[in-house]
Every structure is written in C-alpha cells, then in structure tokens.
Amino acid sequence: MIRKLTMLLLLFLSINSYAQEDAWVYFIDKPNVSAALANPITILTQKAIDRKQNHNITIDVRDVPVNEVYIADLKTQSGITVMAKSKWFNAVHVRGNEIDINALDALSFVDFIDFANNNLDAASRTAAIEDFVDVEDESIVFDYGDTQNQVEMVNVDNLHLDDFTGEGLTIAVMDSGFQNVNTMGAFQRLRDNGDLLGGYDFVDRTADVYANTDSSHGTRVLSTMAGYMQDEFVGTAPDASYYLFRTEPVATENPVEESYWVEAAERADSLGVDLINTSLAYRVFDNPNYDYTPAEMNGQIAYISKGASIAKEKGIVVVVSAGNYGNSTWETVGAPADSPDVLSVGGVDANGNYVSFSSRGSSAQVGYQKPDVVARAGNTYVVGQDNSITQNDGTSFSGPIICGSIASLWQAIPEASPSEIIDFVIQSSSQFNVPDDFLGYGIPDFALARSLALSLDENLEQNFRFYPSPTKHTLNIKMPLTISSAELSVFNQLGQEVLQQSINEGMQTINVSDFAAGIYIIKFSAKNTSETFKFIKQ
Missing domain, CATH: 3.30.70.250 (Malonyl-CoA ACP transacylase, ACP-binding)
Structure with missing residues (x-):
C-alpha cells in the first residue's frame, strides 16, 4: 500500500x-523608438556605440x-x-x-x-534550443608550462611574442559558474590589470556572479583564455578584458536558459564587447516535450541560435563550443553552434587528431560547414576552482582556446571587421580547401591568419580586395581608399556575364549562392582604373 x-x-x-x-x-x-535612435547614448554605452561605428553596424530598433x-x-x-x-x-x-x-x-x-x-502552439514554432555543460615594444616571452601544446597547436604563441596578447579587446563569457575567479591566484594578473570587469548572474538575478558555487565550469573555461601562473600556465589571451555572465543552472535543463543567454548577449552588446565565448549547447530538456532533434540543428529553429545570429549582426564575434555528442546517437552540433553566423569549435587531441566525442557537422546544416574549426579538447589543461592545474575533456575548452586566440589576432589587426577576422581564421586553417564534418576547416594557424591580413593591407591604397576564395555563399569586396565608386562585373568560364552592379566605398558583399561551382572572373572598373581577378565558387 x-x-x-x-x-x-x-x-x-x-x-x-x-x-x-x-x-x-x-x-x-x-516605446520612444525614434527618440532613442536619435540619441543612442540613452540606450547603449559609448564603447558599444564606438564599436558599431567602427564596423559600420547600424543602431536599430532591436537596440531599444x-x-x-x-x-x-x-x-x-x-x-x-x-x-x-x-x-x-x-x-x-x-x-x-x-x-x-x-x-x-x-x-x-x-x-x-x-x-x-x-x-x-497554434502554428509550428520558429524558435528552439538546448544546453549542456561539458565535463569538460619588447617581445613577451612566456613559459607556457602545461598549456604549451594547446597554445602552440594554433600558433598563437607567435602573436604573443610580438606583444599581441588580447590587450584592448573585451570578451563576454557565458557559462554556468565562476567559482573563486575573484580570489584565485590564476586570475591575479587579470585582477591586478583591471581586466576583470565584473558581470551578472542572470539565473539568480544578482550582480554577484561569483556567489553561486554549484559549478566551476566557467572558471575552467575562463582559465584557457585568461589564466596565468608563472612558468606553469598561460591562456591564449591573458591581457584581454572579461565580463562574466552566468546563464546556466546545472541542476536543471529548461528553455529559459536560452532566454538568459540572449539577455546576457544583449547586455554584452550594450557594454561594447568584441567577442562572446559560450561553452554551452542546447539539445534536450528535463521535459521531453521541449526536446530538439538533430534535424532541427539548422540555425533557424533555436531561440539561442537566432539570438547568436543577431549578436553577429551587431558586430560581435561569437565563438561556441561544438558539443560532446560525436560518439552518441545525436552526433551533430547543438545550439547555438548550429548557427551559420557563429564560429563553432570542435576538438582534437594533443597530436591534432579528431577526438570521438567532438560533435560533427550533418545534413541539417545546409550550405555551410560545422564545425568551423578545431583546437585541443582531449585532456586539455585547465585551472580548477581550487587553483590547481588539471586536465579535462570537452569542446568546452577548445572553444575558448580559439576565442582567446582571436582576441590576440584582432589586437594585431585592429582595422579588420568581425567578418574579416573570421575569414582570416578559416583561411589559415589546416584543411581549408578540403573541409569535412569532423574537423571542419581544421586547426587554425593564427600567425598565418595575421600574415594573410597584412598581405592584403600592404596594397590597401592601390588595389581592390575580395575574399574569401573559395567561397560558397558570399564574396566580400573592399575598394581602395582612393576610389569612391566602381562597376563590378562577374563572368563565368564561357565569358558570359552573370552579374553586374555598382559598388560604393567601404565594404560590399555580393551573394554568389546561386552560382554554379567553378572559376569566375571578377572585373572592377572605376574612372581611372580597371582590375581583373579570379575567384572560385565551391
């Protein structure tokens, strides 16, 4: 009974x-949309306004x-x-x-x-999601200690030697808990330099982002970027600035967590951050009625994925861990790593070989590659909440390794737009010409990414620029600073003109998604000059 x-x-x-x-x-x-847009300082910080202006990002009704x-x-x-x-x-x-x-x-x-x-729903929904926490002047000469392999694998140590360590870039970290970050020795350098900018706990609605002790996952994630222990441990961006946002309660899985994440992304945008790192993914929930399927990981369904795409539109580089489902029946990336507008990071071991738990690309991602790139996720060195160096598995850590490296790269080429930064990273990667669903475009080489950017800048005054090539969807065009307008024509291999349009000064983007695969000729004609180049449509 x-x-x-x-x-x-x-x-x-x-x-x-x-x-x-x-x-x-x-x-x-x-309310008051016109007044707010006419006086944006009432709704955004000056840093946010400056960042948008620098990257030609329009302040619009979504900022109100x-x-x-x-x-x-x-x-x-x-x-x-x-x-x-x-x-x-x-x-x-x-x-x-x-x-x-x-x-x-x-x-x-x-x-x-x-x-x-x-x-x-009265009609089928258009948004959805899931979440997981992986268990997962003078040259600077660092003794990287335990992080040497994971730093050198992506060649960001080469940037550090030239004093590009993330200084001046701001990263927002969305995670489940940042236990002891405000007191640990591994973040003493960060605190002493005034680079720990605070944050917010969107779950418990408190400014004390360190109070919750349910998880130290965010602590370990942060350490791969910002951690510094003399001769023992150095992250990929030890001199960047960081906001910490708790958006993930570990005891439950509920769609409200995606809403917390979007709130945090909006806060980050208002504060003028340059990058977002998130080592979370949304897939299944405590209530199975909310679950997603692998087929829904197309960047169009999950609320968080659509929010991440807006963050990209606002000029923020969003770096997301691919997930740890590679050896499960799910296999593919979770949300928001499924968004085509984020840089999704899978995982390899210390030898650069694919680790079986790293989530893969799938047929759900139509017309774009997932993961985008990879870094070390197998036995990655991290710092735990007790200030001890340990090793964890998970793409939770390959993601921030890449995010910190991007901050160091962006410091080296500050005039680059967010889209250019991502293009340089992808073009520098080990299998850029033969991407697959396991490693994406491969392991980035951040020294090479910088060289690619500088080689373009050498002729900035005289030459037209276009990238990426090969491309699947869009071709970015940048005109010489001395030319205000030009005519652009694209011809296929038969000499037939397939596109003709006028372009103006600054960055332009043309859509080549409908072009057949092959080699094309692109011709620029201005008042006193004419230049012709080739590009490849994949």
Whole structure:
C-alpha cells in the first residue's frame, strides 16, 4: 500500500511539474523608438556605440529596450511568472500553465506566443534550443608550462611574442559558474590589470556572479583564455578584458536558459564587447516535450541560435563550443553552434587528431560547414576552482582556446571587421580547401591568419580586395581608399556575364549562392582604373 501511494505521489509530482509550461511572449511595439535612435547614448554605452561605428553596424530598433510597462502588466496576470526579457526579439520568457499563458494573447500589446513545447502552439514554432555543460615594444616571452601544446597547436604563441596578447579587446563569457575567479591566484594578473570587469548572474538575478558555487565550469573555461601562473600556465589571451555572465543552472535543463543567454548577449552588446565565448549547447530538456532533434540543428529553429545570429549582426564575434555528442546517437552540433553566423569549435587531441566525442557537422546544416574549426579538447589543461592545474575533456575548452586566440589576432589587426577576422581564421586553417564534418576547416594557424591580413593591407591604397576564395555563399569586396565608386562585373568560364552592379566605398558583399561551382572572373572598373581577378565558387 505504501509503495502504491509513493508511486502515485511521484506520478502526481511529475504531472504537476509538467503543468508549468515555458513560452516566449512577443510584443507588438516598443516605446520612444525614434527618440532613442536619435540619441543612442540613452540606450547603449559609448564603447558599444564606438564599436558599431567602427564596423559600420547600424543602431536599430532591436537596440531599444523592451517596454517595461508591458512587462509590469504581464506580471500582474494570473499564474504568470516573467523569467527573462529580450530587446532583440522584443519578447519575454514566461512560465505558467497553458491556459494562463494562452490568455495573454488577449492583451492588446501581445503580438504572438511561442511555446517551448511546440505541440502547444497554434502554428509550428520558429524558435528552439538546448544546453549542456561539458565535463569538460619588447617581445613577451612566456613559459607556457602545461598549456604549451594547446597554445602552440594554433600558433598563437607567435602573436604573443610580438606583444599581441588580447590587450584592448573585451570578451563576454557565458557559462554556468565562476567559482573563486575573484580570489584565485590564476586570475591575479587579470585582477591586478583591471581586466576583470565584473558581470551578472542572470539565473539568480544578482550582480554577484561569483556567489553561486554549484559549478566551476566557467572558471575552467575562463582559465584557457585568461589564466596565468608563472612558468606553469598561460591562456591564449591573458591581457584581454572579461565580463562574466552566468546563464546556466546545472541542476536543471529548461528553455529559459536560452532566454538568459540572449539577455546576457544583449547586455554584452550594450557594454561594447568584441567577442562572446559560450561553452554551452542546447539539445534536450528535463521535459521531453521541449526536446530538439538533430534535424532541427539548422540555425533557424533555436531561440539561442537566432539570438547568436543577431549578436553577429551587431558586430560581435561569437565563438561556441561544438558539443560532446560525436560518439552518441545525436552526433551533430547543438545550439547555438548550429548557427551559420557563429564560429563553432570542435576538438582534437594533443597530436591534432579528431577526438570521438567532438560533435560533427550533418545534413541539417545546409550550405555551410560545422564545425568551423578545431583546437585541443582531449585532456586539455585547465585551472580548477581550487587553483590547481588539471586536465579535462570537452569542446568546452577548445572553444575558448580559439576565442582567446582571436582576441590576440584582432589586437594585431585592429582595422579588420568581425567578418574579416573570421575569414582570416578559416583561411589559415589546416584543411581549408578540403573541409569535412569532423574537423571542419581544421586547426587554425593564427600567425598565418595575421600574415594573410597584412598581405592584403600592404596594397590597401592601390588595389581592390575580395575574399574569401573559395567561397560558397558570399564574396566580400573592399575598394581602395582612393576610389569612391566602381562597376563590378562577374563572368563565368564561357565569358558570359552573370552579374553586374555598382559598388560604393567601404565594404560590399555580393551573394554568389546561386552560382554554379567553378572559376569566375571578377572585373572592377572605376574612372581611372580597371582590375581583373579570379575567384572560385565551391
């Protein structure tokens, strides 16, 4: 009898827990949009405004905050708890029972509702996700100690020798916990240099991002970039600046975590960060009604993946660990690593060989490559919350190794745009011409990436620039500084003109997705000059 009562109680608790649904409520408009855009300092920091101007990123309606009056009204509705908000999506994440959430649709300011359980939507949803925490002047001469292999593998030590160590670049780290980062010896250099800029815990809604001790995953992730222990351990960007954002509670898996992540990305954008690192992925949840399938990892479904794409549009380089599902039935990358707009990082061992747990690309990623690149993920050296050096497996660590390396590269070529930075990294990689679903474009060589950038800059005043080649989707065009406009023509191998358009000063992008694979001639004609080049369409 007791056993039956216990089973009935457990069944009741299970049903009761599922009675609480998660959903995104989208609003119809925002307040004072024109005034905010006319005076952007009221909605963004000066650093954020400067970064956008430097990279020709438009400040638009997505930068305007959500209407707090709408949010306050939602909080008064029966059975509704507001969990998170997003200015990019003009939406809030709510929790409540299905009836109470659907009742919100009657409010005049609600545009539509998107349930995390897509079976509850009036129409099939357009957003989704999942999360996982991997267990996972003078030349500077570092003794890298234990990190020597993982740093030298991507040749970022060559940049360090020239004093490019991430100085002046700001990285936001989204993770599950940053235990003892504010006191550990491995981050003393970071604190002494004023490069630990603080952060926020979006889960517990507190500015004390170090208070939660459920996880030290973020501590270990951060160490691969920012850690420094004399003659024992050096990260890939020891002199970059860092914001730390807790977005992941380890005890549960719920779609609200993707909403926390988007909030953190918006905060990062407002603060003017240059890069985001996240070693999380979203795939399955405690409530199986919210689960994703491998086929949905196409960059278009998950809320977090769409948020990561907006972050890229805002001029932020987003670096994401590919995931640890390579030897499971899932196999492919999780969200937001599935977004074509992020740099997804898989894993290799100390010898540069693929590690079987590293998530792979799949047919779900149509027309683009995942992972993008790889770095050491097998037995990676990290610093734990007790300030001891240890080894962990996981793409959680290959991702930040690359992110820190990008910061050091960007310091070396500060005029490069976010898209150019990613192109240089990919073009420098070990199998750039023969990418696959295991290693992507391969292991980057950051010294080579810098050389590629400098070789282009040498003739910046005189020559047109276009990249990447080969390309699958877009060709970036940059004109000489001395020319304000030109005519661009593209011819196939038969001499037939397949594209003709005018281009203006600055960066232009042309879409070549519909071109057949092959070699093309691109001709630039300006008032006093004409230049012809070849490029390859894959």
